[in-house]
Amino acid sequence: MGQLGEFGLIALLRETLKPANPEVVKGIGDDAAILRPKAGHDWVLTTDMLVEGRHFNLKTTHPWALGAKSISVNLSDCAAMGARPFAAVVSLGIPGKFPVGAVRAFYSGMKAWAGNFGVDIVGGDTVSSDKMVVNVAVLGEVKRGKALTRSGAVNGDALLVTGTLGDSGAGLHSLTHPGKKAASVRPMLEKRHLTPLPRFVVGNFLSAAGLATSCIDVSDGLSSEVNHLASESHLGAEVHEEAVPLSASLEHYCVELKKDPLRFALDGGEDYELLFTVPVKRLGEALRRIPGETGCPVTAIGRMTAASGGVVLIGGKGSRKPLGRGGFDHFGG
Amino acid sequence: MGQLGEFGLIALLRETLKPANPEVVKGIGDDAAILRPKAGHDWVLTTDMLVEGRHFNLKTTHPWALGAKSISVNLSDCAAMGARPFAAVVSLGIPGKFPVGAVRAFYSGMKAWAGNFGVDIVGGDTVSSDKMVVNVAVLGEVKRGKALTRSGAVNGDALLVTGTLGDSGAGLHSLTHPGKKAASVRPMLEKRHLTPLPRFVVGNFLSAAGLATSCIDVSDGLSSEVNHLASESHLGAEVHEEAVPLSASLEHYCVELKKDPLRFALDGGEDYELLFTVPVKRLGEALRRIPGETGCPVTAIGRMTAASGGVVLIGGKGSRKPLGRGGFDHFGG
Numbered sequence: 001m002g003q004l005g006e007f008g009l010i011a012l013l014r015e016t017l018k019p020a021n022p023e024v025v026k027g028i029g030d031d032a033a034i035l036r037p038k039a040g041h042d043w044v045l046t047t048d049m050l051v052e053g054r055h056f057n058l059k060t061t062h063p064w065a066l067g068a069k070s071i072s073v074n075l076s077d078c079a080a081m082g083a084r085p086f087a088a089v090v091s092l093g094i095p096g097k098f099p100v101g102a103v104r105a106f107y108s109g110m111k112a113w114a115g116n117f118g119v120d121i122v123g124g125d126t127v128s129s130d131k132m133v134v135n136v137a138v139l140g141e142v143k144r145g146k147a148l149t150r151s152g153a154v155n156g157d158a159l160l161v162t163g164t165l166g167d168s169g170a171g172l173h174s175l176t177h178p179g180k181k182a183a184s185v186r187p188m189l190e191k192r193h194l195t196p197l198p199r200f201v202v203g204n205f206l207s208a209a210g211l212a213t214s215c216i217d218v219s220d221g222l223s224s225e226v227n228h229l230a231s232e233s234h235l236g237a238e239v240h241e242e243a244v245p246l247s248a249s250l251e252h253y254c255v256e257l258k259k260d261p262l263r264f265a266l267d268g269g270e271d272y273e274l275l276f277t278v279p280v281k282r283l284g285e286a287l288r289r290i291p292g293e294t295g296c297p298v299t300a301i302g303r304m305t306a307a308s309g310g311v312v313l314i315g316g317k318g319s320r321k322p323l324g325r326g327g328f329d330h331f332g333g
Numbered sequence: 334m335g336q337l338g339e340f341g342l343i344a345l346l347r348e349t350l351k352p353a354n355p356e357v358v359k360g361i362g363d364d365a366a367i368l369r370p371k372a373g374h375d376w377v378l379t380t381d382m383l384v385e386g387r388h389f390n391l392k393t394t395h396p397w398a399l400g401a402k403s404i405s406v407n408l409s410d411c412a413a414m415g416a417r418p419f420a421a422v423v424s425l426g427i428p429g430k431f432p433v434g435a436v437r438a439f440y441s442g443m444k445a446w447a448g449n450f451g452v453d454i455v456g457g458d459t460v461s462s463d464k465m466v467v468n469v470a471v472l473g474e475v476k477r478g479k480a481l482t483r484s485g486a487v488n489g490d491a492l493l494v495t496g497t498l499g500d501s502g503a504g505l506h507s508l509t510h511p512g513k514k515a516a517s518v519r520p521m522l523e524k525r526h527l528t529p530l531p532r533f534v535v536g537n538f539l540s541a542a543g544l545a546t547s548c549i550d551v552s553d554g555l556s557s558e559v560n561h562l563a564s565e566s567h568l569g570a571e572v573h574e575e576a577v578p579l580s581a582s583l584e585h586y587c588v589e590l591k592k593d594p595l596r597f598a599l600d601g602g603e604d605y606e607l608l609f610t611v612p613v614k615r616l617g618e619a620l621r622r623i624p625g626e627t628g629c630p631v632t633a634i635g636r637m638t639a640a641s642g643g644v645v646l647i648g649g650k651g652s653r654k655p656l657g658r659g660g661f662d663h664f665g666g
Contacts, residue, residue, distance in 0.1 A: 025375060026482065029565070031413035031550055032379035032473065034480045037370030042358060045455065046365035047470055049424035051462040080364035091382035091468050122378065129384040131463060135424050137380055137470035140365065147367045149359065217364055232362070 017111060019120040021086040023141070026122075033122035035087060040144050046077035047137040058132065060175040063102045065194040066134065067109025072198050073219065074138035075117055076272040079200030080217035082148040082207025083140030087122045088114060090136050093129030117198065140200075146207045148215035148276070153233035157213055157277035159302040160286060162199050164247040165222055166261055167192040169268015174253065182256035185249035196272040201294045203274060211286055215276040221269040227311050227325045229275060229304075236309035239302040239323060242316050266313075266323070277304055350444060352453040354419040356474065359455075366455035368420060373477050379410035380470040391465065393508040396435040398527040399467065400442025405531050406552065407471035408450055409605040412533030413550040415481040415540025416473030420455045421447060423469050426462030450531065473533075479540045481548035481609070486566035490546055490610035492635040493619060495532050497580040498555055499594055500525040502601015507586065515589035518582035529605040534627045536607060544619055548609035554602040560644050560658045562608060562637075569642035572635040572656060575649050599646075599656070610637055 019027040025034040037043065050056055050070055061069075071088060078085040090110065094103065114121055119138065171193030174186045199217070206212040214233055218225050222244065230237045244265050254261040278286045283300060290298040302314075313323040352360040359367040370376065383389055383403055394402075404421060411418040423443065427436060447454050452471065504526030507519045532550070539545040547566055551558050555577065563570045577598050587594040611619045616633060623631040635647075646656040 026480075030482050030484075031410040031548075032377035032416070034414070034475075034482075035376045035378060036477070037374070037376060039372065041370070043368045043370060043376075044365035045368060045420065045422055045470075045472065047422040047424050047456060047458055047468070049426055049458045049460050049466070049468060051426050051460055051466070053463065054461050077364040081367070083365070087378065089378055089380040089470055091380050093382055093384050093466060123380060125380055125382045125468075127382050127384055128387050129464070129466065130386065133382070133384070133426060133462065133466050135380070135382060135458075135468035137378075137422055139378065142367075144369070147359075149363050149367075151363075215364075 017121045019122060021118065021120050023086050024120045024122055027120055028123055033087065033089065035139070038141065041141050042144050042147055044078060044081045044083045044140045044142060044147060045137065046074055047135065048073045048077070049133065049135045052132040061194060063106040064109035067106040068113035068195045070134045070136050071110050071113040071119065072196050072272065074136045075119065075198035075200055076196070076217040076219065078138055078140035079198050079203035080148065080215050080274060081140060081142060082146060082203045082215065083142040083200070084204055085117060085119045085138050085140040085200060087120050087139045088136055090121055090124040090134070092124065093127050093133040095130060095132065096128055098132070117200070142207055148203065148207055148212050150214055150216050150229055150232035153214035153229055153235055153277040153304045154279065155235055155304055155306055156280055157304045158280050158283040158300050159226070159237060159239065159275070159277055159304060160298050160300050161218070161222070161245065161273055161275050162202050162296050162298050163271070163273045164245045164250065165218065165271050165273060166250050166264030166268050167247050168196060168270040169264035170250050170253050182253040185252050188249045189253060193270060196270060198272060199274045199296060202290060202296045205290065205294050206276060209289065211278055211282060212276040213279060215274055218271045218273045218275050219269060221267040222275065223266040223323045224325045225275050226323060229277065230311050233304065234307055236305040236307050237302060237311045238305055238309070238314055239312070240314050243299060243301040245299040350454050352455060354451065354453050356419050357453045357455055360453060361456055366420065366422065368472070371474065374474050375477050375480055377411060377414045377416045377473045377475060377480060378470065379407055380468065381406045381410070382466065382468045385465040394527060396439040397442035400439040401446035401528045403467045403469050404443050404446040404452065405529050405605065407469045408452065408531035408533055409529070409550040409552065411471055411473035412531050412536035413481065413548050413607060414473060414475060415479060415536045415548065416475040416533070417537055418450060418452045418471050418473040418533060420453050420472045421469055423454055423457040423467070425457065426460050426466040428463060428465065429461055431465070450533070475540055481536065481540055481545050483547055483549050483562055483565035486547035486562055486568055486610040486637045487612065488568055488637055488639055489613055490637045491613050491616040491633050492559070492570060492572065492608070492610055492637060493631050493633050494551065494555070494578065494606055494608045495535055495629050495631050496604070496606045497578045497583065498551065498604050498606060499583050499597030499601050500580050501529060501603040502597035503583050503586050515586045518585050521582045522586060526603060529603060531605060532607045532629060535623060535629045538623065538627050539609060542622065544611055544615060545609040546612060548607055551604045551606045551608050552602060554600040555608065556599040556656045557658045558608050559656060562610065563644050566637065567640055569638040569640050570635060570644045571638055571642070571647055572645070573647050576632060576634040578632040
């Protein structure tokens with residue numbers, strides 16, 4: 001921390017982070033932030049902790065990108081609820097010898113990413129710790145009763161996902177296995193890992209249009225998230241292997257490095273795309289309106305079934321195999 | 334973590350933590366909690382991070398007490414705003430080898446403490462880390478426009494504090510200096526350090542009665558907090574040394590261990606009492622109604638002055654010396 005103690009940091013934040021949202025009556029500088037709910041809205045609250053050596057490595061992650069990502073992962077949870085994020089509190093544990101420049105870069109990334117998405121940083125805590133640890137809690141706003149949950153899917157609903165899957169997992173692989181192969185696509189994949197984009201414009205649209213019956217963000221890999229949606233909705237699910245959307249960059253990387261792109265898509269984690277269900281009657285509408293009105297690509301990858309059917313991956317030739325919760329487990333289980 | 338992985342922990346929490354507040358539409362189990370504001374209220378949001386080896390030591394702190402304290406420190410921030418806390422999200426980083434029993438004890442302490450004060454734990458995150466780290470964010474509710482801040486004190490206002498100061502600091506000293514001296518008072522002092530009681534009943538009363546012009550909780554020691562109140566209100570302050578409320582236990586401990594009780598009171602930190610200002614005309618009312626209506630003792634310790642007077646400690650014989658921000662600095666500066 002050099003000479004920038006706790007009070008210095010708070011002053012730095014306070015000076016540079018003026019709240020912009022009307023819900024924020026008072027931001028940084030008191031025992032707590034003061035927030036004013038708008039009539040007719042619910043709020044959602046989510047929190048995530050990122051630990052050095054487990055969720056990020058300062059050798060491969062610049063502090064700026066870490067600041068951005070620590071905001072982004074929480075915005076993704078808001079997106080999955082159909083909510084518009086507007087306020088965040090940030091706790092930062094940093095080693096005493098951490099360079100002041102790196103702290104400033106971290107806050108600068110956080111500020112930029114929060115600012116990009118209209119989120120005010122309204123408070124926080126800075127403490128000393130042996131390894132860097134970041135905790136962010138975010139509040140989002142959604143029309144009353146319109147929050148999307150994991151539990152609303154209905155038997156027969158179509159299962160859709162935004163964007164492409166597996167890029168982040170391949171990006172992490174690239175960061176930890178540097179080399180000359182697939183050099184042209186590495187920056188794109190690594191960027192998807194380091195600074196993922198939260199899909200809350202899509203989440204807001206799904207909530208406002210009343211299109212989705214359930215929604216979750218893909219933080220732990222597709223296989224894990226399909227299982228979450230299915231179990232919370234007391235259903236089974238079928239995913240068509242060939243429908244899983246893969247980017248050309250991922251395909252190229254996997255050809256060059258002799259990897260299976262589907263593994264990254266199913267188990268890689270940290271894509272922060274949205275996985276959601278839509279009544280089958282409205283599938284055409286979803287496939288047309290989501291890209292048209294939010295600019296985000298979307299793909300139908302399967303459907304919800306009765307719970308007795310389990311969660312199944314259907315291969316190109318019609319093979320069926322159970323799709324386990326193989327996703328990224330934060331405990332490495 | 335033994336065999337209790339992340340999903341196991343979430344299931345454990347979900348099962349045992351049913352929300353009780355009407356503001357909580359959906360608690361643990363989705364991408365975010367869903368909360369419903371009541372008309373005519375503001376919400377306050379605060380967060381605190383506790384790091385093993387810095388804020389607590391597992392050799393002297395039982396995981397149950399740590400769970401309780403991690404909730405309490407945030408409730409204290411709500412108290413300082415005059416708000417009633419109702420929802421918390423908890424992030425926990427724990428070493429892979431951490432015993433399952435200790436994790437259960439931690440959650441049990443957290444649950445008991447949250448339950449005691451009517452707070453629902455509505456979400457969280459559990460991750461693996463080398464050392465234990467706990468982050469809690471709490472939402473509180475206060476009548477619209479009635480939140481107490483640090484910045485509303487007026488020149489001439491009386492300065493008051495709840496309870497007694499220095500017990501927590503002496504309790505920490507006792508925990509780290511075990512011995513036979515002052516054995517009769519050690520448990521009380523240690524308890525005040527390990528499981529401090531948040532004063533939000535007083536905070537709620539001060540807000541509802543419109544009595545306090547400013548308020549802060551004493552987390553970093555009286556000297557530090559008086560300076561915060563003064564600088565946020567663009568004022569100075571005078572504190573009378575002999576008026577600082579000390580418990581008989583603290584006095585006994587300090588006689589036996591040849592320590593200065595005032596040092597614990599001024600710089601010890603973690604008392605989580607409330608420091609607040611009251612218009613001098615209403616001082617009598619405050620001294621009568623606060624103990625009468627909340628059961629909490631309260632003491633007038635000084636007054637606010639013009640900024641030019643600085644922040645001053647007045648000794649028994651009228652000596653004046655600057656009262657620095659000598660409080661507990663989380664960076665040890």
